Amino acid sequence: MMVLKRQITSHLNKKSKTRQRRGTNRTTMQDVAKQAQVSASTVSLYLRDPKGVSPSKASQIKAAIDKLNYVPNLLAGGLAATKTRVIAVIVPSLTNAFFAQTVSAMQRYLDQKGYQLLIGDSDYDEDKEYELAKTFLAWSPLGLVMTGAKHSDACERLLKSTQTKIVQTWELTASPDFFQVGFSHYNVGRLAASHLFSLGKKKVAYVAANLSFDRRATERGQGFCETWDRLAKEPPTIIDIEGQVSPVSGVKALSELLSQAQAFDAVFCSNDIIAMGLMLEATRRDINIPNTLSVISFGDLPFAEILSPGLTTIRPPSELIGQHAIDAILDSDTQNPRLLQGLSKEGKNAQVDLAFELVIRGSS
Amino acid sequence: MMVLKRQITSHLNKKSKTRQRRGTNRTTMQDVAKQAQVSASTVSLYLRDPKGVSPSKASQIKAAIDKLNYVPNLLAGGLAATKTRVIAVIVPSLTNAFFAQTVSAMQRYLDQKGYQLLIGDSDYDEDKEYELAKTFLAWSPLGLVMTGAKHSDACERLLKSTQTKIVQTWELTASPDFFQVGFSHYNVGRLAASHLFSLGKKKVAYVAANLSFDRRATERGQGFCETWDRLAKEPPTIIDIEGQVSPVSGVKALSELLSQAQAFDAVFCSNDIIAMGLMLEATRRDINIPNTLSVISFGDLPFAEILSPGLTTIRPPSELIGQHAIDAILDSDTQNPRLLQGLSKEGKNAQVDLAFELVIRGSS
DNA sequence: TTGAAAGCGCTAACAG
DNA sequence: CTGTTAGCGCTTTCAA
Numbered sequence: 001m002m003v004l005k006r007q008i009t010s011h012l013n014k015k016s017k018t019r020q021r022r023g024t025n026r027t028t029m030q031d032v033a034k035q036a037q038v039s040a041s042t043v044s045l046y047l048r049d050p051k052g053v054s055p056s057k058a059s060q061i062k063a064a065i066d067k068l069n070y071v072p073n074l075l076a077g078g079l080a081a082t083k084t085r086v087i088a089v090i091v092p093s094l095t096n097a098f099f100a101q102t103v104s105a106m107q108r109y110l111d112q113k114g115y116q117l118l119i120g121d122s123d124y125d126e127d128k129e130y131e132l133a134k135t136f137l138a139w140s141p142l143g144l145v146m147t148g149a150k151h152s153d154a155c156e157r158l159l160k161s162t163q164t165k166i167v168q169t170w171e172l173t174a175s176p177d178f179f180q181v182g183f184s185h186y187n188v189g190r191l192a193a194s195h196l197f198s199l200g201k202k203k204v205a206y207v208a209a210n211l212s213f214d215r216r217a218t219e220r221g222q223g224f225c226e227t228w229d230r231l232a233k234e235p236p237t238i239i240d241i242e243g244q245v246s247p248v249s250g251v252k253a254l255s256e257l258l259s260q261a262q263a264f265d266a267v268f269c270s271n272d273i274i275a276m277g278l279m280l281e282a283t284r285r286d287i288n289i290p291n292t293l294s295v296i297s298f299g300d301l302p303f304a305e306i307l308s309p310g311l312t313t314i315r316p317p318s319e320l321i322g323q324h325a326i327d328a329i330l331d332s333d334t335q336n337p338r339l340l341q342g343l344s345k346e347g348k349n350a351q352v353d354l355a356f357e358l359v360i361r362g363s364s
Numbered sequence: 365m366m367v368l369k370r371q372i373t374s375h376l377n378k379k380s381k382t383r384q385r386r387g388t389n390r391t392t393m394q395d396v397a398k399q400a401q402v403s404a405s406t407v408s409l410y411l412r413d414p415k416g417v418s419p420s421k422a423s424q425i426k427a428a429i430d431k432l433n434y435v436p437n438l439l440a441g442g443l444a445a446t447k448t449r450v451i452a453v454i455v456p457s458l459t460n461a462f463f464a465q466t467v468s469a470m471q472r473y474l475d476q477k478g479y480q481l482l483i484g485d486s487d488y489d490e491d492k493e494y495e496l497a498k499t500f501l502a503w504s505p506l507g508l509v510m511t512g513a514k515h516s517d518a519c520e521r522l523l524k525s526t527q528t529k530i531v532q533t534w535e536l537t538a539s540p541d542f543f544q545v546g547f548s549h550y551n552v553g554r555l556a557a558s559h560l561f562s563l564g565k566k567k568v569a570y571v572a573a574n575l576s577f578d579r580r581a582t583e584r585g586q587g588f589c590e591t592w593d594r595l596a597k598e599p600p601t602i603i604d605i606e607g608q609v610s611p612v613s614g615v616k617a618l619s620e621l622l623s624q625a626q627a628f629d630a631v632f633c634s635n636d637i638i639a640m641g642l643m644l645e646a647t648r649r650d651i652n653i654p655n656t657l658s659v660i661s662f663g664d665l666p667f668a669e670i671l672s673p674g675l676t677t678i679r680p681p682s683e684l685i686g687q688h689a690i691d692a693i694l695d696s697d698t699q700n701p702r703l704l705q706g707l708s709k710e711g712k713n714a715q716v717d718l719a720f721e722l723v724i725r726g727s728s
Numbered sequence: 729t730t731g732a733a734a735g736c737g738c739t740a741a742c743a744g
Numbered sequence: 745c746t747g748t749t750a751g752c753g754c755t756t757t758c759a760a
Contacts, residue, residue, distance in 0.1 A: 018740085018751045025527065026446075028753055039731045044755060054729060069525055074502040075448070076753030079439040079736045082390075094471070095464045104458045107485045111492070116499060119483040121471045128475070135480060138438040161433050163389070247670045277670050283647070284672045303611045303667075306641050308648045382735045382756085392737055403747045408739060418745060440737035443752045731760085736753105743748080 027068045036064035047072065078140060087329055088118040088136035089145040090129055096245075097273075097301050098318055099147060102169065105322035106145075113330075115142070122147075124213055130155040137162050143329030149173040149180060150215060165332045167325045171216060172351055181324040181352040185216045188314050189223025191358055192268040192296050195312075197231045199364060201266040201294060204228060205237040205257060207278065208270035209249035212240075217270040220298060224268050237264070241274075250277020254285070265293060266364070272299035272313055279307055279363065295363040309362025317354040324352045391432045400428035411436060442504060451693055452482040452500035453509040454493055460609075461637075461665050462682055463511060466533065469686035470509075477694075479506070486511075488577055494519040501526050507693030513537040513544060514579060529696045531689045535580060536715055545688040545716040549580045552678050553587025555722055556632040556660050559676075561595045563728060565630040565658060568592060569601040569621060571642065572634035573613035576604075581634040584662060588632050601628070605638075614641025618649070629657060630728070636663035636677055643671055643727065659727040673726025681718040688716045 019025075029047075033040040038057050046053045046061045053061070064070070078084035089106065091099040107117055118136055122129035130152050136144060137158070143165040149172070151159065159166050159178065166178040173180065189206075196204055206221045208214070221238065229235045239256050241249040253274060257264055269275035275297035282289055289295055289309060297304070300315035383389075397404040402421055410417045410425045417425070428434070442448035453470065455463040471481055482500055486493035494516050500508055501522070507529040513536070515523065523530050523542065530542040537544065553570075560568055570585045572578070585602060593599045603620050605613040617638065621628055633639035639661035646653055653659055653673060661668075664679035 026753085030753080040753090041732080041755080042730060045730085048755085052729080057729085069522075071498065071502050071526075073443070073504065073753050074499075075439050075443040075504055076736090077755070079437070079443050079738085080753075080755040082736060082755095084439070094458070094468045095461065097459065100459045100464055104485060107458070108487070111487075114499075116482060116503075117484070118480060120481070121468060123472070123475075134435065135438075135478075138435050139480075140437065140439055158433075162435075247667045251670055273666075276667065280670055280672060302637075303640065306611045306615055306644055308644060390737085394737080404737090405739080405748080406746055409746085412739085416745080421746085437737050440752090441739070443754085444737075444739040446739090446752060729760105732758090734755105734757085736755085739750105739752085741749090741751105744746085 026073065027070045029070070029072065031068055032061065032064045032070050035068060036060040082140070084140050084142065085115045086118050086139055086141040087115055087143050087145065087326065088120070088139065088141040090120045090122055090132050090136070091147045092122050092124045094119070094121045098170075098271075098299065098316065101318035102322040102325075105319035106326050109323045109326050115330075126152040126155065130158070133158055137164055140164075143167060143332070145169060145325045145329070146178075147171075148215065149176065149178075149182075165329050167328050169321050169325050172353060176351060179328050179350055181321055181328065181354065183317060183354045183356050184223075185219035186223035188298055188316075188356055189220040189225070189268070190227040191314060191356075192220075192298070193224045193227035193231065195296060195358060195360075195364065196266045196268065196294060197228065199266070199294060202232070203234075203262055203264045204232075204266045204268065205239055205264050206270070207239045207241075207250070207253045207257070207267050207274060209241040209245045209253075209274055210243065211238075211270075214245075214270070220268075220270060236268075237262075239267075245271065245273055247273055247277030247280070250274040250279070251281040252277075254278045254281045254287075258285075267293065267295055269295065269297040272297050272301040272304050272311060275299075275311055275313070275363075276303060276307060279311065283308070289363050300357075300359050304359070305361065307363070312361045312364035313359055315357045315359055317356060320354050324354070328352075390437065391434050393434070393436065395432055396425065396428045396434050399432060400424040446504070448504050448506065449479045450482055450503055450505040451479055451507050451509065451690065452484070452503065452505040454484045454486055454496050454500070455511045456486055456488045458483070458485045462534075462635075462663065462680065465682040466686040466689075469683035470690050473687045473690050479694075490516040490519065494522070497522055501528055504528075507531060507696070509533060509689045509693070510542075511535075512579065513540065513542075513546075529693050531692050533685050533689050536717060540715060543692050543714055545685055545692065545718065547681060547718045547720050548587075549583035550587035552662055552680075552720060553584040553589070553632070554591040555678060555720075556584075556662075557588045557591035557595065559660060559722060559724075559728065560630045560632065560658060561592065563630070563658060566596070567598075567626055567628045568596075568630045568632065569603055569628050570632050570634070571603045571605075571614070571617040571621070571638060573605040573609045573617075573638060574607060575602075575634075578609075578634070584632075584634060600632075601626075609635065609637055611637055611641035611644070614638040614643070615645040616641075618642045618645045618651075622649075631657065631659055633659065633661040636661050636665040636668050636675060639663075639675055639677070639727075640667060640671060643675065647672070653727050664721075664723050668723070669725065671727070676725045676728035677723055679721045679723055681720060684718050688718070692716075 029040050029043050033043045120132040145167045147170050149168045168178050168180045170182045172182045206224050208217045211218050225236050239253050241252050297313040300313045304311040304313050393404050393407050397407045484496040509531045511534050513532045532542050532544045534546045536546045570588050572581045575582055589600050603617050605616050661677040664677045668675040668677050
């Protein structure tokens with residue numbers, strides 16, 4: 001009996017063999033419990049719901065935590081609970097202002113809610129995207145936010161087989177397999193076309209970069225070209241600059257435009273970065289905007305308003321996309337009430353179709 | 365004996381009580397092991413070092429993994445190994461191009477190495493930064509990359525008490541407590557001052573936004589002002605625009621500048637965003653750059669070269685900072701060989717002082 | 729309210 | 745090269 005008791009005592013006081021081996025020294029919940037003279041499960045309860053334990057024990061535990069500088073081990077917690085407070089996000093590029101805005105909005109939205117964002121950058125590469133998704137799912141996240149609605153077959157299979165909530169953003173498709181939050185890029189193109197047509201423009205072009213890699217820009221282009229064709233009975237010219245999107249693409253695009261036989265009186269740029277380059281180059285070449293050439297674009301990035309003239313552009317709901325995506329994931333966690341109101345989010349593959357806005361400035 | 369055997373068998377075939385309760389259905393390593401007719405530890409070994417198991421078993425295991433669509437549970441793995449392949453990063457703002465570049469470089473650098481980046485955005489708030497650091501450390505990351513060398517006292521204490529490798533970036537301090545990789549912002553300011561002085565400029569100003577919140581911009585300003593004062597025997601004027609950094613700050617700054625009694629012939633902008641606004645506004649007001657006003661800045665963001673005239677600016681080693689930070693962390697993990705060569709990284713609080721570059725264009 | 733017990737799924741000695 | 749074993753630190757019944 002005495003022997004047994006001593007063994008128990010020593011078990012409580014000494015580090016286990018494994019911990020000794022590894023040289024691990026982490027303060028555990030067990031340490032806190034001992035310090036506070038309660039059991040580990042009471043500490044656990046306190047951490048999740050402080051009002052669940054008696055005030056006296058609560059203050060003892062609080063003191064112990066402060067004294068020992070205790071940091072809970074989320075790995076152990078997640079493993080035990082078979083779920084985590086992590087939300088994974090995969091974007092094509094972190095340096096792209098659109099996605100940076102969306103991710104940033106997610107972070108702010110999550111702020112103080114105790115969730116972590118696991119962020120991955122696929123570099124516009126489907127294979128990398130697949131690898132990222134695989135690794136991210138291994139962290140048992142509450143949800144996985146993908147950018148775009150098209151993935152490699154393997155990735156698609158993976159996403160369908162997981163129990164994790166999947167949300168696709170920035171793109172809406174006809175018969176979605178997952179929850180989607182975005183807007184119609186096709187309609188963005190339509191809006192641009194009708195705006196230019198209503199201004200009485202005759203000869204227009206769609207300017208983009210790296211179109212074969214940018215499905216969403218392609219769709220905007222389609223909406224633009226088909227609509228223009230219907231209105232003006234003439235298909236727009238498409239200028240597709242090779243290489244990554246940068247202001248330089250816009251510079252090149254203008255040269256390309258000027259080298260054509262016809263004279264254009266308006267262009268729709270696939271985004272503001274390109275439009276900026278094009279407008280600055282136009283200024284340099286003494287081409288008057290909007291008199292000689294009207295410019296309309298997509299993005300409404302911070303510099304759009306200070307270009308001369310101000311850039312007419314269509315503003316996407318970057319922040320809202322982030323918020324709704326997070327909302328959909330938190331929604332599916334029964335622990336959390338719905339945050340944003342007024343939108344039906346029922347169904348595994350519901351869609352949230354957000355509005356975009358035409359911001360008219362001097363360039364058109 | 366028979367009874368015992370049946371019990372064992374049933375234990376292997378049925379889900380455990382806990383899993384049944386929770387309704388968890390995850391494919392585990394155990395499932396793979398059974399499918400492949402080997403033990404779980406063999407599967408584990410295979411996953412970490414495929415060459416460690418015999419070719420025949422290896423192919424069986426591979427087949428089993430594919431068939432079952434097995435995704436390892438990184439939480440369990442990390443817990444068991446008391447370490448993870450996660451690297452945490454805290455930046456002041458994800459939408460800030462400088463930090464986006466650094467984080468993006470980290471991701472690319474880590475690509476295919478099987479490490480994850482846990483990214484947090486402190487929104488330039490020391491309290492948020494502290495909370496983030498605390499939560500991130502709870503994930504037992506291999507390392508934690510902080511931006512800047514100044515934190516709240518509580519945060520400082522936390523960072524010192526942890527066993528996780530801490531790296532501070534984008535800033536170098538006199539007697540560092542942690543490993544630092546950055547460059548001297550003071551010297552950036554010095555370089556800007558001597559460049560303008562060598563050009564024969566007489567009356568200069570330092571233009572910045574939100575200076576009281578931007579320690580690094582303040583330091584660049586100090587380097588600039590002190591050096592200019594020494595060279596020209598006159599302290600520069602400091603224009604500090606309130607509010608978040610944006611091109612609009614530059615627009616406002618120019619008005620401010622023009623409203624002063626003296627006429628300036630050169631300005632040093634704290635970053636390219638501001639410089640862009642200032643230059644566009646100058647063009648609008650028909651102020652000739654560089655003849656009437658020279659502009660030099662800091663950043664070399666993508667648009668710097670396409671402004672008219674091109675923007676003279678000092679390019680920080682954004683990507684290199686990311687690479688060295690990761691390197692320092694991977695270095696401290698004995699599993700990994702040093703990746704970048706030629707730099708001594710000994711010591712817990714060594715410094716990596718990276719070079720920056722003056723890119724001279726038409727604006728100066 | 730509180731505590732004991734039984735895992736969560738995996739890693740890492742260790743022995744064979 | 746392979747399997748056995750003993751945890752990693754926490755959550756969650758369940759009973760007291």
